[in-house]
Amino acid sequence: MLRQHAQTFRTAAWLGWQIESNWTDPLLFFVFSVLKPISSVLILVFMYNVVAQTGPGDPIFAFIYLGNAFYIYVGAVMADTSYAILDDRERYRTLKYLYVAPISVPVYLVGRAVARFVIGTLAVAITLAAGVLFFGLPISLARVDWPLFTASMLLGVASLASLGLVLGAWTLTIRNEPWFLGEAVAAAMYLFSGAIFPLDILPRWLQPIGFALPMSYWLELVRRSVLGDAAAAFPTFAALSDGQLLLILAAMTLVLAVIAAVAFRFFDRVARDRGLIDVVSNF
């Protein structure tokens, strides 16, 4: 059983990589992979430079830059896990064959997300390197709290993959134009997770949404592990220690994993009942 899952995961990861990368030559693929995130961060850098007189030393600059850089993972893992299921159903029309094959579809989907994760990691690394080299981002590899960083990344990516599975299964049951769902959730989280501004800036009645999202805790942990003391300039999570934040993130990840398993079974049954496994909505 475990061996079969491992084989499914490996094959799906390789397939995902081929789909993502083999449409063009390596140079254009590299440009494609980094141009989008770099542009996205440049918008924020220019917005900051136009207004702020304080230079990149201001803690808010590092806050915005890091949050935006690591948010790449949300699009890469969460939105694209849900997108993979539609891609297979509607574009390549192979989902029905995957369903009759002796594999676990959730394992296959998580495997498909690996390629995006790798590409996302490359984009994050290049964005951070550009931040250090050109924009004075105060990051030093020697000062990074690696254990905290590794733990928060593992939990963060696991929660993103779980959310991706929920969205992917849900999109299976949407008849018309299911493509927007992953993107819509990613866009909403961009606003509510404190990715590019502290949650305190949001109106008070919207802040609970941010506190209910695992991404908020994950991004805070990543900032603390990478920036050290500079991350403590904002009051949102100041009352919580690193350990408490990790604990909250771990609990949320666990709950999300359970929800993902239940939701996948539920939506999968609905999709089978309604004959939606091989439907083509509007491609």
Next chain:
Amino acid sequence: MSRSNAAPWAAPVKFTGWRLFLRTVWARAYPRIIGQQREPAWVFSETFLPFLATVGYVYVYRAIRAPEVYIGFAVMGGAMTAFWLNVMWSMSAQLYWDKEQGNLPLYIMSPTSLMAIMLGMALGGMLATSLRAAIILVLGSWLFQVPFAVSSFVQLFAVFLLTMTALYGLGMILGSLFLLFGRDAWQITNMLQEPVYFVSGFYFPIRNFGFALALGASILPLTLGMDAMRQLVFADGPALGFLSVPLELGILAVMAVAFIALARLCLSVIERKAREEGTLTDRRR
């Protein structure tokens, strides 16, 4: 004689020349103006998603304590993203989708011109997107109390019209080129989103690029269009503008004519290639 009054054995009325051109434009614009409004998911994704991004950028300005005029800049930029999304996904990539769905061979075989089909797409898209952009603008302005001070409605209307003409002309050119790219079209459309938001200064004044860079960015009609519109609708706009509004109007007029002429040329090349080689419309390419 209208078709409904004609005897059943009578030959159908054949339209040619300008009448055929105009009927094609209307026929292709119809699904954009009417049909798209019937698809809530599209309305949602083209209105709600740019709005969320706009709100995010407004809060970034709030976080760095920017003057209020920048909030207005972000709201206007957010509204204009709807047009760029429409041009990229529903103009540039459209012929590629049509090829995938099997409509492109029908377009090429039909006795009408590709230019009329593209023009219909552009007009329909422009009208439908204007509604969405207006929703983002009104909602954003209301939520964040953006203070408008329009200095000239005539110039504002002229800037908007010329920007849209040039922009959709560019969309037609890209549509022809993307058809040649084949499978890469989707990826390239996706890739061009954020870079254009950045280069065109959707969320900040392009004056801050410096003259040479801002001039280079002005090849995209939205760059100058938004700069001129910001100068015309915000009290502090002129102080943050790149070029004077009359000059930007002149450049936009030249761009509008040039892009439409180039689009016409590109489409005729595509049409000829499709007929000669017979492979351009092949779904497998």
